[in-house]
Amino acid sequence: xxxxxxxxxxxxxxxxxxxxxxxxxxxxxxxxxxxxxxxxxxxxxxxxxxxxxxxxxxxxxxxxxxxxxxxxxxxxxxxxxxxxxxxxxxxxxxxxxxxxxxxxxxxxxxxxxxxxxxxxxxxxxxxxxxxxxxxxxxxxxxxxxxxxxxxxxxxxxxxxxxxxxxxxxx
Numbered sequence: 730x731x732x733x734x735x736x737x738x739x740x741x742x743x744x745x746x747x748x749x750x751x752x753x754x755x756x757x758x759x760x761x762x763x764x765x766x767x768x769x770x771x772x773x774x775x776x777x778x779x780x781x782x783x784x785x786x787x788x789x790x791x792x793x794x795x796x797x798x799x800x801x802x803x804x805x806x807x808x809x810x811x812x813x814x815x816x817x818x819x820x821x822x823x824x825x826x827x828x829x830x831x832x833x834x835x836x837x838x839x840x841x842x843x844x845x846x847x848x849x850x851x852x853x854x855x856x857x858x859x860x861x862x863x864x865x866x867x868x869x870x871x872x873x874x875x876x877x878x879x880x881x882x883x884x885x886x887x888x889x890x891x892x893x894x895x896x897x898x899x
Contacts, residue, residue, distance in 0.1 A: 736791050736792055736793045737767075737788075737791040737792070738767050738768065738769040738788060738791055738792040738793070739761075739766045739767045739768065739792070739793050739794060740761060740766055740767070740768045740769070740792060740793070740794045740795070740796055741768075741769045741788055741789050741792035741794070741795045741796070741816070742754065742757075742758065742768060742769065742770045742771075742795075742796050742798065743795055743796065743797045743798065743809060743812050743813060743816060744797075744798040744800070744803075744809070745798075745800050745802050745803045745805070745806050745809050747802060748800035748801060748802050748803065748832070748833075749798055749800055749832055753798070753832055753880070754770075754798065757796075757798075758770055769788040769791075769792060771785060771788075785812065786815055789812060789815045789816055789819055790815075790819055790823070792819075792825065793825060793826065794825065794826045794827070794828060795816040795819070795820075795825060795826070795827050795828070796828050796830060797813060797816065797827060797828070797829045797830065797872055797877075798830045798832050799829060799830065799831050799832065799834050799836075799839050799846075799873070800832045800833060800834055801833060801834050801844075801845045801846075802845065802849065803834070803839075803846065803849075804842075804845075804846045804847075804849035804850050804853075804865070804869070805849040805852070807853065807857070810853075810865040810868070810869075813865070813868045813869065813872060814864050814865065814868045816868075816872070817868045817871055817872060827872055827875055828875070828877050828878070829872050829873060829875055829877035829878070830877055830878045830880065831873075831877065831878065831879045831880065831881065832880050832881075833880070833881050834846065834881070835879075835881065836873050836877075836879060837873075839869050839870075839872075839873035840869070840870055840873035840874060841870075842866055842869060842870075846869070850862065850865065850866065853865075
């Protein structure tokens with residue numbers, strides 16, 4: 730039977746806005762768009778405590794690649810974590826590619842949920858189910874184990890150099 734999966738977007742950007750917006754993410758988004766890549770980027774502040782909107786879930790499902798930008802406060806956002814779980818599901822079910830980018834956070838902190846990542850998850854324990862916490866932790870570990878990019882002190886804060894660097898994203 731033919732595969733009916735037909736993505737609408739080349740790339741879905743998953744990120745914690747307050748950590749990377751107006752800096753790295755803006756440069757990355759522009760670089761991808763400049764070379765004709767169709768990118769889904771959610772710029773709206775999502776209301777806390779509500780489910781991820783259907784349009785966001787659809788955008789994840791309708792993307793060929795997800796770029797997951799891990800940052801120090803990434804795990805403080807339930808939105809980011811729920812999107813990450815969905816992204817991993819799409820990798821498993823649809824064969825989507827996931828590329829992690831570790832922006833000013835060590836991959837081992839994401840993989841093992843230590844440091845600020847672990848602290849953020851601990852804060853969710855009082856208002857999230859154990860099942861949900863297990864899903865988030867499993868997704869963090871799985872995606873952090875994938876080959877990606879680590880941007881921490883390599884370019885002395887110059888995100889543009891990373892994006893334009895041979896072997897970088899752009």
